Amino acid sequence: MKPKVTIQNIQKVYKGKTDVLAVDTINFNIMENEFITILGPSGCGKSTLLRMVGGLEEQTSGHIYLGDQELVGPSSNRGMVFQAYSLFPWLTIEKNIQFGLKNKGMKEAERKEISDSYIELVGLKGFEKHYPNQLSGGMKQRVAIARALANDPEILLLDEPFGALDSQTRLIMQELLLNIWEKKKKTILFITHDVEEAIFLGSRVLVMTSRPGKIKEDISIELSHPRTYHVKSDPAFIKIKDHLTELIREESLKAIELEVQK
């Protein structure tokens, strides 16, 4: 089977007084309908990697392909969900979700139909006419996910979307996202620094090293679907969690050492 997205020898150097190698020679494929989580310590370049796939940053060298087509710059075929504050505050919830559809030149009635179905999907029925500043953090992220999905992108890119939420809301959002993925058969690339989140959501976890970020390990998560929060107490889950926690800890310590040496 051909991969959906191919990431080939990606490097990112930040130029400055001293050049900083942020992301170092990363290679991996994303298959259709895969849910890949990228787990790494803070500052490892995982967000930079995601932003390069999204076309919001340019790699210094290497190539990214969607199917056979090389990706240059952002486009509606890759939907993005940011950590926070990316909803358009002057638009109602439904207009936010219709934003991409309007860009495509879709008719009002058709847009409304699609936004209604995604509002239903993320459980926000009744909030169509609300403005973002009337919603809680969790609800805002529901809208952000619905907005990205409504555009029907080839791949959904999420950059620590639940990082700013409290732990209860976060769990609910994780289940919601899994549920959507199981229903809609989407291809997802998800960035996080939370070990539990990475395992719970991912069908595959890529662990990154501290800066310069490389892929340290590539683990398939063979836990069955549909998953609920109960899976977090499954022995198989705990075993993977212990292993990944150890890996991330090593990398975090390295990162701290590097900081100290500076």
Add this chain to the structure above:
Amino acid sequence: MQEPKTAVNDTSIPMYKEQNKKETKRRISWLQPQKAISKKLYLSLSVSSFILILLVWSGLTYTQIVDPLFLPTPTDIIHSAVTLFTELGFATDILATISRVFVGFLLALIIGLPLGILIGTFKVVEAFFEPVISFVRYMPVSAFIPLFILWIGVEEPEKIAVIFVGSFFSLVLMIAVEVGNVRKELLEAAYTLGSTNFGIIKSVILPAAMPGIMEITRLVLGWAWTYIIVAELIAAPSGIGHVIIESQRMIRTSNIIFGIIVIGILGLICDVVLKIVTRKLFSWNYGR
């Protein structure tokens, strides 16, 4: 607000009986920094400041401690107001001043708004215009007035030119800064939703910056009121500034003071109206 689908059953919360605990005395809350006070207290304090001014003024003038030539009594001012409106056609002067401000300011806004947006959006435009505009902005518009009189004369176009020059450069620069501060996340989100470089100006930059632009408009319009008076003081066939300078020549102090009060009231009305309009139009920007 709650997450949806989470029903809270209020009756399930147990009610505690009031206990006979001694209440500690509350601290005096109006001395707590930034602590809100009741609307009633706020309003009465605001009103009392005006009353205080009026009292001090009356005390100084009715007792003739101060020479009425320097400061007339409140009654004198009211007399002046009546004469100005009924005999001297002050309403026409007020209208003349208002129309000058609005024509000049509107022109500045019509040209300044698109230019400010372009400067705030595109670095190439910024590099070309920004230095020149920053330079001109620091030249006081009142110093231009003799030059304008020489070039354009003392009629309406000169007054409008003063307002235009006085507001245009500040408007452009402040709008450019506001537009440049539109959050990057919003632009990035729009790009991943298929927006184009030019489409994004209309669909993201403009709506995001609009409340700030309205605030800027309100501020600069306030400055425009002072420029017009300066222009009218120097040379004008009509207008509030003209009435003030004429009154000085005839030593009618109460006319001068009434003229100043009218300017203040006009500025305040402008300000309040714009504030209300902004809040109505951009309610999404002002809380829940």
